[in-house]
Amino acid sequence: MSSSAVQVQESGAAALAAAPLSIIAHKFGGSSVADAARYRHVAGLLRARDEAVQASVVSAMKGVTDALIGLAHSAADGRDWRTPWEALRGRHLDTAADLLQADAAPVQDWLRAQFDELAELLHALSVLGTPTREALERVQGLGEVYSARLLSAHLAALGEDVAMLDAREVLVVNHGDLGVAVDWPASEERLARWRERHPAPRIIITGFVARDGANRITTLGRNGSDYSGAIFAALFQAQELHIWTDVDGVLSADPRLVPDAVPLAALSYHEACELAYFGAKVVHPQTMTPAISRGLPILIRNSFRPEHPGTRIAAAGDEAGPVKGLTLSPGLALLNLEGAGMIGVPGTAERVFAALRDARVSVVMISQGSSEHSICCVVREAEAEIGRRAVQAAFARELANAQVQNVQLIRDISVLAAVGDGMAGTPGVAARLFGSLARAQVNIRAIAQGASERNISVAVASADADKALRAAHAGFWLSAQTISVGLIGPGKVGGALLDQLHAAQARLKREANLDLRLRAVAARGQMWLDERGDTAGWQARLQASAEATDLDRFTAHLQSAHLPHTVIIDCSASDRVAERYAGWLAAGIHVITPNKQAGAGPLERYRAIRQAAAASGARFRYEATVGAGLPVVGTLRDLLDTGDELSAVEGIFSGTLAWLFNRYDGSAAFSALVREAHGLGYTEPDPRDDLSGTDVARKLVILAREAGRELSLADVRVESLVPESLRAAAPEEFMQRLGELDTAFAARHAAAAASGKVLRYVAQLDRDGRASVGLVELGREHAFAHLRETDNIVQFSTRRYCNNPLVVQGPGAGPEVTAAGVFADLLRVAATLGARI
Numbered sequence: 006m007s008s009s010a011v012q013v014q015e016s017g018a019a020a021l022a023a024a025p026l027s028i029i030a031h032k033f034g035g036s037s038v039a040d041a042a043r044y045r046h047v048a049g050l051l052r053a054r055d056e057a058v059q060a061s062v063v064s065a066m067k068g069v070t071d072a073l074i075g076l077a078h079s080a081a082d083g084r085d086w087r088t089p090w091e092a093l094r095g096r097h098l099d100t101a102a103d104l105l106q107a108d109a110a111p112v113q114d115w116l117r118a119q120f121d122e123l124a125e126l127l128h129a130l131s132v133l134g135t136p137t138r139e140a141l142e143r144v145q146g147l148g149e150v151y152s153a154r155l156l157s158a159h160l161a162a163l164g165e166d167v168a169m170l171d172a173r174e175v176l177v178v179n180h181g182d183l184g185v186a187v188d189w190p191a192s193e194e195r196l197a198r199w200r201e202r203h204p205a206p207r208i209i210i211t212g213f214v215a216r217d218g219a220n221r222i223t224t225l226g227r228n229g230s231d232y233s234g235a236i237f238a239a240l241f242q243a244q245e246l247h248i249w250t251d252v253d254g255v256l257s258a259d260p261r262l263v264p265d266a267v268p269l270a271a272l273s274y275h276e277a278c279e280l281a282y283f284g285a286k287v288v289h290p291q292t293m294t295p296a297i298s299r300g301l302p303i304l305i306r307n308s309f310r311p312e313h314p315g316t317r318i319a320a321a322g323d324e325a326g327p328v329k330g331l332t333l334s335p336g337l338a339l340l341n342l343e344g345a346g347m348i349g350v351p352g353t354a355e356r357v358f359a360a361l362r363d364a365r366v367s368v369v370m371i372s373q374g375s376s377e378h379s380i381c382c383v384v385r386e387a388e389a390e391i392g393r394r395a396v397q398a399a400f401a402r403e404l405a406n407a408q409v410q411n412v413q414l415i416r417d418i419s420v421l422a423a424v425g426d427g428m429a430g431t432p433g434v435a436a437r438l439f440g441s442l443a444r445a446q447v448n449i450r451a452i453a454q455g456a457s458e459r460n461i462s463v464a465v466a467s468a469d470a471d472k473a474l475r476a477a478h479a480g481f482w483l484s485a486q487t488i489s490v491g492l493i494g495p496g497k498v499g500g501a502l503l504d505q506l507h508a509a510q511a512r513l514k515r516e517a518n519l520d521l522r523l524r525a526v527a528a529r530g531q532m533w534l535d536e537r538g539d540t541a542g543w544q545a546r547l548q549a550s551a552e553a554t555d556l557d558r559f560t561a562h563l564q565s566a567h568l569p570h571t572v573i574i575d576c577s578a579s580d581r582v583a584e585r586y587a588g589w590l591a592a593g594i595h596v597i598t599p600n601k602q603a604g605a606g607p608l609e610r611y612r613a614i615r616q617a618a619a620a621s622g623a624r625f626r627y628e629a630t631v632g633a634g635l636p637v638v639g640t641l642r643d644l645l646d647t648g649d650e651l652s653a654v655e656g657i658f659s660g661t662l663a664w665l666f667n668r669y670d671g672s673a674a675f676s677a678l679v680r681e682a683h684g685l686g687y688t689e690p691d692p693r694d695d696l697s698g699t700d701v702a703r704k705l706v707i708l709a710r711e712a713g714r715e716l717s718l719a720d721v722r723v724e725s726l727v728p729e730s731l732r733a734a735a736p737e738e739f740m741q742r743l744g745e746l747d748t749a750f751a752a753r754h755a756a757a758a759a760s761g762k763v764l765r766y767v768a769q770l771d772r773d774g775r776a777s778v779g780l781v782e783l784g785r786e787h788a789f790a791h792l793r794e795t796d797n798i799v800q801f802s803t804r805r806y807c808n809n810p811l812v813v814q815g816p817g818a819g820p821e822v823t824a825a826g827v828f829a830d831l832l833r834v835a836a837t838l839g840a841r842i
């Protein structure tokens with residue numbers, strides 16, 4: 006039902022007499038009339054609408070215009086035109102037969118006559134040897150004539166009162182420097198006369214074609230059918246123009262580059278023009294001029310989903326977001342003129358652009374800083390060399406006497422444009438665009454924004470263009486912030502993390518605008534690389550993978566999809582993996598880990614990691630390295646960041662050792678408890694890392710370094726609980742010979758119990774910087790004696806917390822809690838990248 010019909014229903018019978026006549030114009034492109042089935046579909050769509058006057062402009066069948074242009078060139082070049090002519094004729098005759106069935110004969114006869122005329126023209130061209138402009142104009146618009154005849158004949162066969170309007174009889178245009186201009190008075194007069202003879206309510210009109218002032222057949226140029234749609238909408242004084250295509254309206258970005266691009270409900274004419282100019286396949290700006298001058302709304306609709314409202318383009322858009330859409334124009338180059346001699350000299354810009362104009366080089370974007378030391382513009386790559394030579398010639402004298410240093414040409418440039426009326430007067434839009442690009446490691450080569458503030462354009466290297474578009478699209482919350490995630494070490498912690506990710510993925514996308522894509526998992530032996538990013542069934546998919554782990558390929562895959570952000574989560578305990586952190590961070594990849602090898606490893610490497618992160622802006626997060634899911638590193642960071650100073654740290658830093666000494670009462674073997682802790686996932690992959698005190702010492706080093714102290718493992722006095730005889734054994738052998746620990750532990754426990762004490766493994770960094778970890782006997786009243794299960798306790802003594810330390814306490818080991826700590830780090834990183842967390 007038409008919009009005016011809806012109005013009639015809403016305002017009741019009394020308004021019926023006053024309801025305006027509903028006149029709606031439609032335009033169908035080539036894909037909407039590709040074959041008989043599509044013509045039937047279009048006819049059904051038109052018949053379902055009850056408009057009083059329905060003026061429908063049609064394009065040629067898909068591919069026909071190009072085929073006709075090809076025929077003209079083949080004929081003029083002396084090549085075979087008969088074979089493709091026959092194919093084109095056959096296609097139209099077959100479509101007529103299929104579409105019109107028993108009613109096909111008259112239309113087929115008409116088509117045969119049309120194609121005979123065309124053959125005569127082509128023959129003449131083959132004799133002349135050049136496709137004159139007039140002949141080309143005549144030939145290339147024939148597809149619309151055939152198409153309009155097919156559709157109108159089909160509607161007539163269905164019993165509709167329909168007339169076909171050949172625009173060559175009505176529309177008069179003139180070609181000028183700024184394109185095709187309509188002779189409105191002449192066209193209006195011709196249409197009025199035509200309507201007297203053809204008062205039918207449905208009119209099928211040929212797009213693209215017209216007559217010029219000298220009464221010659223002509224066309225409206227590329228995108229001419231859309232322009233015809235707007236012209237005839239104006240000539241028929243339609244209330245709306247519906248342009249039917251194969252998408253749900255104008256999208257916020259090219260869906261081939263941004264699969265999450267969203268259809269836009271409304272655009273202003275200005276927004277549509279800006280988006281169209283910068284490459285969005287919307288409507289050509291020229292198309293809109295008749296609509297803009299008459300305030301005529303244009304609706305972009307999907308002929309495959311007519312129930313979808315599409316995008317409404319009118320004088321005013323809607324209030325949604327400051328940025329409506331983003332476009333990307335590839336195939337450009339930057340032309341940069343630089344020199345001290347230009348400063349304060351009037352007319353330099355005029356000379357640059359005059360030179361480009363004379364060389365017929367079109368300028369896409371202009372930028373000049375207020376220093377006037379350089380002026381740059383973006384031109385099409387194909388015209389770039391001509392442009393450079395033209396500017397060089399124009400400034401030959403200044404180049405010779407070094408007043409101008411250089412005319413630089415930078416190739417492989419794309420322009421990303423953010424468009425929206427709401428940008429005007431809204432602070433922070435540019436900051437958000439630039440911030441999104443910076444976080445995605447995209448360098449901006451040049452920037453332009455006009456005083457209308459409706460468009461911010463940035464020139465970037467084409468290699469970064471897709472990534473830049475996606476980052477900016479997500480940055481303006483037009484789509485979810487997408488992060489390419491890779492996980493190394495899907496063991497107990499890594500496995501628990503993947504399960505947690507799986508459970509949260511949909512919620513995070515919905516509520517936090519965050520799309521976490523698990524695109525790679527690497528175990529020790531094999532890895533699995535994926536495009537979809539779905540966590541479901543990760544275990545089976547990893548097991549089924551025949552690909553041997555190769556961290557170079559793993560990294561390249563994570564970065565290859567032009568997703569703006571990459572995070573690697575290392576859940577191994579591997580030193581060799583930690584070796585790679587600095588390289589990853591330098592490449593802008595964020596690193597999150599519960600692995601203590603980097604934080605407590607060689608100082609040089611630690612410094613390199615921190616420097617790489619500082620230089621690239623990529624995040625390095627390792628909260629779970631100390632206290633698993635407890636906020637230990639973060640608490641210390643907050644103290645330091647707010648100006649506090651660390652004096653000392655003391656505590657129980659091992660969940661495994663806490664659990665062992667909380668449980669051990671001499672009644673069962675100590676080795677049995679160690680096996681149980683291993684099974685519960687509390688221990689390190691090799692439990693000797695816990696029993697030797699190394700794990701605790703590593704945590705102490707991590708905290709000391711966080712506080713700015715250059716501590717190394719070698720500086721920590723460590724009491725190992727692993728007897729000398731078991732230190733060199735292979736891990737499996739160690740587990741088999743665990744019973745050898747039992748006697749010594751039974752004796753130590755008995756001695757402590759005899760003096761009313763308990764055993765606890767305590768870490769200490771004292772006020773003088775001395776670091777030690779070891780087993781101590783504590784009175785039963787001591788705070789460390791009352792911990793439960795795997796509880797860690799960390800006491801920070803600081804300048805502010807000097808008499809009574811700040812205490813963090815709670816479970817400090819186990820896959821679930823540790824994975825949650827890693828996950829929280831991931832979300833913190835995502836928040837800095839623009840997720841709404």
Ligand SMILES: NC(=O)C1=CN([C@@H]2O[C@H](COP(=O)(O)OP(=O)(O)OC[C@H]3O[C@@H](n4cnc5c(N)ncnc54)[C@H](O)[C@@H]3O)[C@@H](O)[C@H]2O)C=CC1
Pocket residue numbers: 493494495496497498499527528529530554576577578579581582599600601629630632633660686687688689690817818819820823
């Ligand atoms: N389990 C816990 O409660 C806590 C563990 N952590 C840390 O979490 C990390 C993982 O611990 P778990 O999951 O318990 O150990 P795990 O032994 O269950 O898992 C480690 C995984 O890493 C894999 N791996 C080892 N080297 C690798 C390499 N070069 N490339 C790819 N994969 C490799 C192993 O095959 C295994 O799947 C360790 O660094 C540990 O110190 C930190 C806090 C608490």
Ligand SMILES: N[C@@H](CC=O)C(=O)O
Pocket residue numbers: 630631632633658659660661662687688689695700817818819
């Ligand atoms: N094995 C470690 C795990 C956490 O770092 C511990 O027991 O604390």
